[in-house]
Amino acid sequence: MKNLIFALVLSIFAISANAQVAPKKAVTSKVITKQVVDVACGECQFKMKGKDCELAVKIDGKSYFVDGKNIDDFGDAHGEHGFCNAVSKAEVTGEIVNNRFKAKEIKLLSNKK
Template sequence: MKKLIFALILGVFSVAANAQTSPQKTAKVITKQVVDIACGECQFKMKGKDCELAVKIDGKPYFVDGKGIDDFGDAHGEHGFCNAVNKAEVTGEIVSNRFKAKEIKLLTIKK
């Protein structure tokens, strides 16, 4: 009887300890996909603190890590990302609701 109680207690502690570990964050890999690229706040109406580069993948916008909004020219210029949505070919991963860019190749500049 003592062994059964001990086994039950051990089992409860094992489940409780397992529940406290955070789940692994899965990443969605994107390879050379053509997407919309612009300022998340100005063009995609995302909530943010400042103008920040974003891409729209499969219809959903993601802020970009690894590249900045001014890396492709003045974001507030006449054809900058705050004033126009452009196309880009991107490679990277979606992790924790953000796009981790490995490569961004701008394809169009709206004029």
């Protein structure tokens, strides 16, 4: 009986120890500094799958939803030149983490020449 209890306790310990050292999903990140990118509504302009109109940037040909800035921070997204109706250029600084852009700064660039 003592051996059975000992084996049971040892098994529980081994299972919990294994669970604690299981590898975690690696966090992938890339720092972006003052890069000129396309910015618009991810759903409306970049054809990304989402739940609602949400700000997105296209960096090196890949689209990312933005955290830290809202689509309406730059005016009415549904206005004539808003992000749901037009793609704009912006200079961005931040970090791509787990396929989302964590914005520190988004500076819209003038379309005038």
